[in-house]
Amino acid sequence: MRTILYERHVELGAKMVPFGGFEMPLSYEGVVAEHHAVRKGCGLFDVSHMGLIEVKGQDAEPFLEFITTGHIKGRKVGTAIYTLMCNEKGGSVDDLMVYKLGEGHFWLVVNASNRNKDLKHIQFYASQYSVEVRCLFDQWAILALQGPKSGEVLGYGAPKEHTGHFVGDLFIAATGYTGEKGFELYVPKEKALEVFDMLVSRGAKPCGLGARDTLRLEMGYALYGHELSEERSPLMSVAAWAVKMDKDFLGKGAVKELRERPVALVVEEGIAREGDRLFQNNVDVGMVTSGNFSPTLKVGIALGLVHGAGPFEVLIRGKRVKAREVDLPFIGNEER
Amino acid sequence: MYYTESHEWIDALEGMATVGVTQFAQSELGDIVYVELPKVGAEVRGGEELAVLESTKAAADVYAPIGGIVKEVNMRLKEDPGLINRSPEGEGWIVKIMVTGAPDKESLMSKKSYQEQLKG
Numbered sequence: 001m002r003t004i005l006y007e008r009h010v011e012l013g014a015k016m017v018p019f020g021g022f023e024m025p026l027s028y029e030g031v032v033a034e035h036h037a038v039r040k041g042c043g044l045f046d047v048s049h050m051g052l053i054e055v056k057g058q059d060a061e062p063f064l065e066f067i068t069t070g071h072i073k074g075r076k077v078g079t080a081i082y083t084l085m086c087n088e089k090g091g092s093v094d095d096l097m098v099y100k101l102g103e104g105h106f107w108l109v110v111n112a113s114n115r116n117k118d119l120k121h122i123q124f125y126a127s128q129y130s131v132e133v134r135c136l137f138d139q140w141a142i143l144a145l146q147g148p149k150s151g152e153v154l155g156y157g158a159p160k161e162h163t164g165h166f167v168g169d170l171f172i173a174a175t176g177y178t179g180e181k182g183f184e185l186y187v188p189k190e191k192a193l194e195v196f197d198m199l200v201s202r203g204a205k206p207c208g209l210g211a212r213d214t215l216r217l218e219m220g221y222a223l224y225g226h227e228l229s230e231e232r233s234p235l236m237s238v239a240a241w242a243v244k245m246d247k248d249f250l251g252k253g254a255v256k257e258l259r260e261r262p263v264a265l266v267v268e269e270g271i272a273r274e275g276d277r278l279f280q281n282n283v284d285v286g287m288v289t290s291g292n293f294s295p296t297l298k299v300g301i302a303l304g305l306v307h308g309a310g311p312f313e314v315l316i317r318g319k320r321v322k323a324r325e326v327d328l329p330f331i332g333n334e335e336r
Numbered sequence: 337m338y339y340t341e342s343h344e345w346i347d348a349l350e351g352m353a354t355v356g357v358t359q360f361a362q363s364e365l366g367d368i369v370y371v372e373l374p375k376v377g378a379e380v381r382g383g384e385e386l387a388v389l390e391s392t393k394a395a396a397d398v399y400a401p402i403g404g405i406v407k408e409v410n411m412r413l414k415e416d417p418g419l420i421n422r423s424p425e426g427e428g429w430i431v432k433i434m435v436t437g438a439p440d441k442e443s444l445m446s447k448k449s450y451q452e453q454l455k456g
């Protein structure tokens with residue numbers, strides 16, 4: 001499948017790769033250049049492959065309060081919430097954004113790779129509530145404008161952090177997956193090219209999924225399929241903070257079975273990758289869930305799941321390399 | 337110049353020879369962020385791993401086009417791995433070896449054959 005901006009990406013020289021059933025730009029100029037552009041200036045990502053789902057009705061709020069792990073009840077109109085949905089076994093179905101557009105009116109934005117699964121999950125549980133679930137997949141283009149200069153590039157209509165509102169027929173939210181100031185724009189399909197081109201002409205640099213991954217990894221944000229999965233409790237992940245144990249939610253009973261803990265590691269030499277085993281005192285204690293080169297720190301960084309305390313070594317291509325455990329985020333604790 | 341199917345180049349088949357990866361290879365790999373170089377004095381057989389290039393996507397092995405002894409490694413790549421992307425067939429050379437092995441005519445190509453192979 002292709003997003004509405006596919007042709008433009010190809011014209012701009014993007015390397016296209018399959019992701020979540022879509023052909024998406026991996027990079028244009030290069031992952032590292034695009035990464036630095038977001039950290040220092042302004043980058044623009046096409047994330048229209050994500051799944052947009054509308055939930056409306058008098059039970060919309062209590063329904064979402066039940067099906068997500070977040071505090072949805074009583075939030076103000078305009079609030080944007082990062083949260084998760086669990087299955088009955090206490091594993092993660094997906095992580096997602098919930099936007100309260102109005103009383104009894106919400107938009108959910110889910111990962112591209114899970115969109116069909118999530119829709120079925122939501123529809124199944126919604127049948128017990130007085131709500132209408134509408135699939136809006138591919139009806140809106142979704143653009144992520146991220147970086148310290150993103151406010152300037154956007155120009156006007158910027159919402160306050162962690163909120164979203166309509167500006168004309170665009171929905172703009174001050175949210176993102178990079179750790180920088182930024183916005184996510186929901187654009188009616190017919191206007192997608194126009195808005196994309198306009199933002200680029202105002203100084204936004206087109207960025208692909210490669211940079212999107214190194215940016216989120218430096219912040220220690222979870223990526224479904226790596227840090228989150230159907231088999232593992234979200235409490236064993238870097239997204240554990242988004243699981244609100246002070247309320248009831250689908251899967252809450254099972255979610256408490258902690259076995260492993262998430263860990264953030266800086267690798268002494270080389271680059272650790274997803275699946276690399278972690279050792280403590282010669283014992284295999286876990287594995288890397290995401291690993292890559294950090295363009296900001298210029299060193300290998302990794303997120304993992306382990307039993308117990310360190311110090312840890314990571315097995316990289318047959319060689320044991322020391323890894324230093326650090327607090328998240330990897331960056332932002334020193335000069336940027 | 338000789339080329340391999342795995343996108344390495346070597347500029348001689350006897351005496352001192354310089355080894356690197358091709359323009360095609362660096363373009364496929366994307367930004368190279370880390371290079372694992374062999375130790376000077378290390379002996380490699382033709383087809384064995386000589387170095388490792390890490391990009392943001394994955395690690396890629398550089399194979400010795402011919403057997404030899406490592407005499408020099410490009411230390412600039414430690415600080416500036418992107419040099420391989422910018423100049424893969426020039427300043428981004430990876431290793432210099434003293435050739436000791438016999439060339440395997442099956443696996444070494446001329447520039448023309450290599451380029452034809454890329455198209456096909």
